[in-house]
């Protein structure tokens with residue numbers, strides 16, 4: 024075995040995926056005069072959210088989509104946000120709606136997500152889409168889990184029968200990525216903060232997906248030699264550096280393949296948002 028893991032280049036994979044979507048958008052425009060539309064709604068001034076929304080807006084525009092960011096003040100009421108969503112639901116030129124999370128505390132996230140037309144829910148968070156995923160019938164699938172699977176398929180020729188351990192059980196990542204791994208015929212374990220002897224559970228895994236939100240949480244000696252490691256964590260250290268949930272410096276000497284942070288799952292998440300917008304366009308407008 025080589026003494027260093029293959030680094031899975033999410034930045035390159037995301038650029039290739041965006042280029043492919045861009046070609047499809049151009050063909051739709053040429054053949055039908057239609058432009059898929061992505062609308063991102065941001066409430067408030069959270070600096071990280073502003074950066075993410077600007078990046079989504081820019082990348083959607085770059086591939087020729089109609090890209091609109093709706094920036095609403097922090098004091099926007101739940102009723103006002105619901106009215107905004109209702110108007111986007113009713114607008115036929117809107118294919119994808121993403122409400123950037125987290126929302127200000129006075130707005131109930133579940134109420135807002137439930138109000139999005141499931142056919143336009145490019146985040147894949149609406150209970151209809153989550154329910155379809157749990158039943159193995161995909162509607163719109165959450166972007167980060169989709170990105171994880173695309174990166175995993177680059178690292179491994181076949182997933183069927185492999186042991187996968189997902190660390191984290193969030194609605195946004197842990198649960199949906201576990202469903203996708205199950206669809207790929209992996210044997211799936213969802214581990215979390217109450218899991219006993221987590222290190223021993225992770226050591227069984229041919230595939231590790233770390234989505235806990237704690238810097239350097241997964242240690243090198245938890246990794247089975249040769250395993251594929253997908254690091255979903257985006258943690259900012261006190262000195263402003265981005266680090267994942269996996270101790271990369273340790274894990275790289277044990278894993279067979281590993282995603283870096285930055286440059287791994289993050290860029291794929293945004294590329295998959297654009298892919299979902301195209302998927303929603305096709306499902307709605309043929």
Ligand SMILES: Nc1nc(=O)c2c([nH]1)NC[C@@H]1CN(c3ccc(C(=O)N[C@@H](CCC(=O)O)C(=O)O)cc3)C=[N+]21
Pocket residue numbers: 075121122123124125146166167257265284285286287288289290291292293
């Ligand atoms: N409704 C909703 N859907 C989301 O999908 C959603 C959200 N809200 N709220 C916040 C989280 C976070 N998220 C990221 C997307 C891309 C990068 C990304 O591209 N990261 C770069 C680095 C960017 C940097 O330098 O800050 C990288 O990992 O290489 C990170 C994080 C989507 N989220």
